[in-house]
Amino acid sequence: MMRMFLGVMLFVTLLMSVCSDSPSARPADECSSMAVRLRAFQLKRSCNFTTLNEKQLKEIRAPITVLYLPMLYLLAFSVGLPSNMLALWVLVFRTKPQPSTTLLINLTVADCLLLLALPFRIVYHFRGNHWELGEASCRIVMAMFYGNMYGSVLCLALVALDRYIALVHPFGAKTLRSRRTSLYMTAAVWLAVLGAMLPLLLSQQTYVLDEPRITTCHDALPEEEQENYFLPYFATLFTVCFLLPFLVVVFCHAAVLRTLMAEGKRYGHAVRVTVLVLLVFIVCLLPSNLLLLLTYANTSFDGDGEDIYVPYMVSLAISTFNSCIDPFIFYFVSVEFREKARDVLCCRKNTKSSNHVSYSSSSSSSGLRSKVTLLSRSSRSDV
Template sequence: LVFRTKHLPSTTLLINLTLVDCLLLMVLPFRIAYHFRGNNWELGEPLCRIVMAVFYGNMYGSVWCLAFVALDRYVAVVHPLRARTLRSQRMSLYMTGMVWVVILAAMLPLLLSQQTYRLNELNIMTCHDALPGGEQENYFLPYFSTLFASCFLLPFLIMLFCHSAVLHTLMAERTRYANAIRVTLLVLIVFIVCLLPSNVLLLQTYADSSLDVDGEDLYVPYMISLASSAFNSCIDPFIFYFVSPEFRKKVKSMLCCCDNHENQISSPRNMSSSSGQKSKVIVLPMSSRRGTPESENRLSPNCRYHRS
């Protein structure tokens, strides 16, 4: 579908979102195996750093991808007359570049700091789950506070504003745009449910080492919320692709076109009779007719930690 879809500005963002989500999902098996082994990491310090850096970097990169997709749809729906200028391929490339800058910036501190620590009393090697108090307060608290503000709170406010404005515009013709309204609401609700709890719990975990709350009390709820934030990346494709009737119709048309093309190649009669016809290309449009919002496409994500 990527190679058969016209690379409109919105599709560039959505393809980038898919790539970011896939990179995040690639490291999930390592985290799952780690927790099933009783939080015992057996793959070494370098791989632990890579897994955690990719996990958090792509999780927050996914959040910014969603914010840029929301911003793109806001311009298309609320300001259609300015969309031709603002929604350019160059602008989408700038947004894509910013996403990867965010990812690399989020990954760097985790790649440069020690992530594995042995707990002798439990005879396990933890990976980013048990940190010395001084390092937690002086290094990871500023790091995750910055991530929370710049890579969750800011894009969340952008999404909230853009989706609210889009919904206000679409509600004027709610019957005509009922599907677009449902998808917009679904994107916003899934984002809040999957990502808000883990980010709040993450910040609470690091915020004050003097809290009269045992780390064990926060660890289990945080791990559950972190799993839900990772699940956000799994359901992105269903939200942005498969809930769209137009997309399903185009997929079926593309598959039928491929079948017809194979039949024409295998049949000499079809080859001779179709030699004078122009080839037909099925394009999966990511935008609807003028004044109609683009068909939806899309995350991620979140964090960790067990106070030793």
């Protein structure tokens, strides 16, 4: 009888232990089904523990991510910030205010703001992709990064449009190239920058990983949010703030080259400017924008898409070099800018030379206008 009672008690104890284990198993399954993407990586979340698989852990800890990538940002910052500060000083304090100057100043300001966000990214990657400054600062840094990058692209397109009007349509330049028009263009650019910043400012950007013990900034987000929110956002940025400006730049520079060739004058200077601008778009900006769309659009790569993560991050770093090239575009476009930049670098304050430069630049620009005017008249008579 005692043996039977002990057997029943043992059976009840085992049954209770099985029943008590089964409820805890369900939440674990529910937790493990929660999906979060590290841009191209699929995070594994089991209840309160979040990590990556073994291959992805190697990717996020690889030297290219925590060493070479911040070195690229550091190089862009070291070259871009001094050159843009010099360009800004020359444009603001040493150049006569003109509609084209206003556009160049806004382009330089956008480049400077983008470059000022890079030290935070440099420290983030050197620290093993670990963000320690909080959610608000991460949102601000990434908003500055993307907003000013696309603001710079829009400014480049407007500078090309301004140059196109001045050389190809000189009769309409007096009305189209006014101070009021340049102010409208400036307002449109900064409204576009604000629009590009808002989704990043209003959404969570930092996520905590338990293995490795890091807090990511702009590297992880819920999968549903990626497909329903950030995919349309970055697709709109690609179309409106990259593809459309790129088409405008190609059209304007091709029209300028065609006009100069028809005039029968030297066009080597215009070719150099065109090559520099196309270099910015094709080498610096095109790869990052294409990979950005692929990163957000495709969620079915083998291995959860980690193969695209490193190329995307490297192309994003290379895209910041467009801010380094922009001052050299000014250098080739404007004779006056070259002379004023040399004066600032050499600490020269010779008013005679500056007057001579302004006179020569004004005379050369007036001569160019007269040539373009004659070209327009001759072409009309031919028609």
